[in-house]
Amino acid sequence: MSKIAWIYPGQGSQAVGMGVDLKETKTATALFEQAEKILGWSVLEKCQGDEEQLSQTLYTQPCLFVIESILTDILVEKGHLPDLVAGHSLGEYSALYAARVFDFETGLKLVKKRAELMDQAAGGKMAAVMKFDREKLESLIINTPDLVIANDNSSEQVVISGTPEAVDTVLPQITAKRVVALKVSGAFHSPLMQDAAEQFQQILDSVSFNDAKVPVLSNVDPTPTTNAQTLKTRLIQQMTGSVRWREIMLQLPNEEITQVIEVGPGKVLTGLVKRTCPDIDLKNVGTLADISQ
Template sequence: MTKIAWIFPGQGSQAVGMGVDLQEIKSAIAKLEQAEKILGWSVLEKCLGDEEQLSQTLYTQPCLFVIESILTDILVENGHLPDLVAGHSLGEYSALYAARVFDFETGLKLVKKRSELMDQAAGGKMAAVMKFDRQKLESVIDNTPDLVIANDNSSEQVVISGTPEAVEKALEQITAKRIVTLKVSGAFHSPLMQDAAEQFQQILDSVTFNNAKVPILSNIDPTSTTDAQTIKTRLIQQMTGSVRWREIMLQLPNENITQVIEVGPGKVLTGLVKRTCPEIALKNVATSADITG
């Protein structure tokens, strides 16, 4: 029996032109119009505009949530349903929408506020590290204040996050095949986001979550749950906690998942799953044609 997980990419997967096909679909048009009222700007205009602007946290996160949510709706309209969901960082909000933990309007308002708080964050630095000695990296992090693994993406790829001084000090001590400094102003998914997290918690506390229709593997705790309060607690912790994507992928076979569908632009997550769980079948849904074609 095939068990399917839907996974949703986060910031970094955006691309100019994403979502352009959705303007031909009646149900999608309604969602795009609703989004414009909530955001005060057009998602499609941002997606068809300047790459640098689209890559700004303030615009990237809402655009991804809207497009991934619409693709989710089209999947459901065509008779597809997941057995499990997960999302990478911002993608977790799309996963929660797919699991019907909240409706589209609620999810987009949360993402809008999250993007604003993260866009305002300053004084931090992040860097992706690829093909490295994990034991050495963990030792460096343990001995460097104000530094954490923000994204544990796979056995060969992590993102470190902290103060600029801490990140630079760590990079001097790490040997890796490739190191890429990320274009962000804040130390996302680290304790340095505590002030933003506290402000965001006030928003989350005012929102009612539903129990999930299907189990969710959360970034902060990759054990499956459908409990509304557990999901909300984990989401509150997500802004300051690490994205444990490597562990999420390793959990998929334990949940008897045999196919993974990445819902959203790009193929980053399926690429990571392919290298981590080669026995799992993979599919990408980036446009409506990937569903109905």
Template sequence: MTKTAWIFPGQGSQAVGMGADLSEHPLAAARFDTATQVLGWSVPEICHGDEAQLGRTLYTQPCLYVVESILAEIMRDRGHDAPALVAGHSLGEYVALYVAGVFDFKTGLELVKRRAELMDGAAGGQMAALIGFDRDGLAAAIEQNPDVVLANDNSRAQVVISGTPDAVEAILANVKAKRAVKLNVSGAFHSPMMAEAAAEFQQVLDRVPFRDAAIPVLSNTDPTPATDAAQLKERLARQMTGSVRWREIGEQLPECGIEAAIEVGPGKVLSGLLKRSGLSLQQVGSLADLGSA
């Protein structure tokens, strides 16, 4: 049997129309109803509505959590073999923890709702993606500038930096890259600038009981397999201010004997980041995709 990992994308993978073919599925309909009760608004309406609204953190994160969770549940219901490992990029880690049985769907959504509110309310920071960059030069520049950090280490060819606008501008001006793109986000996510929001979120997280995972989880802040409830919660608590170590997660998968990865959610962002990993890669972004996964 092929050892497979299920991976779950985060903010940036959303697309208008995602989850469009789920509404008529009984399991999905029940999950959408629960989501409306928790959120106070309709996930399908936001997913099928205005692109700018869907792209706002407040809505993006809950919508991704709900759509990805539903797809994973339907995969299991249709008899797909359980994954040997799960991992998610930033917001996607919450889906990974749900799929691993650490908490139930509603509890995970309540956490994501509060996370999205706090991150949406963050201000004063900037993030930028660098593609085809000088890694040594970037590391040296970051070391010399205390107001910017490596927020997302996505692959050897792509990273995201996060910090004050002036610090980010300074890095972009001094580090060679084939392409640099400022991200349309409200704050400096995955940086110390999120400390206040993280402290407030910690109070919410402390009240939520975690169970030991039934499937090992690779966390963003510590990309080694873990199942212990306390360890997984501690890792998640560090996520809002810590770096997303996705490059290391990608390197860890083959070392754990993983031969294939299924990206569960909209788009192919994570598959693109893993294209040189040697893994067999598939995507499940809709019900129509399930026949080939």
């Protein structure tokens, strides 16, 4: 029997024009209107506007959550349901929405606050490292204060995060095919986000979570659970904890997943799954036309 996982991309997958084709549907119209009341600005306008502005954390994260939520609801309306969900960083909020852990309004309010806190973060630096010596990198990180692997995306790709001094000290010592400094001001998914995480926890503590309708693989703990309190605890830890995406992908065959559908713009996550789990069938749903196929 085939089992399907829906996975949701995070910041970095945004693109000008995303979601515009959805606006003709009743589902999208309702959620776009609701989002504008919550955010105080139009997601559609941002998605059709300036690329630089859309790439600002403050706008990127809510826009992605709204587009991914709309795609999720349209899939459900057409009779599609997942057996398991997961999301990369911001995408975990979309995954929790898909699992009906919270409703659209609750999810977007959480994402709005998260985006604001992360947008205000300063004093950090992040860099992506491709095709590297993992043993050497892990050794360097152990011996360098204020530096962590923020995103363990695959066996060949990670993102390191920490103080500018720590990142700049380690980068020249890394043996890698490619290193790219990311355009962010904060050290996301590191202990340096502790102040923001504490502020965010106060918001999360006031929100009720439901048990998930399907198991969720969380960023900080890639073991499946449907328990509401466990999922909330993991979400609190996510802001300072590493995104363990490589382990999430390796868990998919253990859960007997035969197909993965990336719900949202781009094909970053399916690209990673293809190289990590070559036997899993892959599909991307980023537009209305993709759902109809």
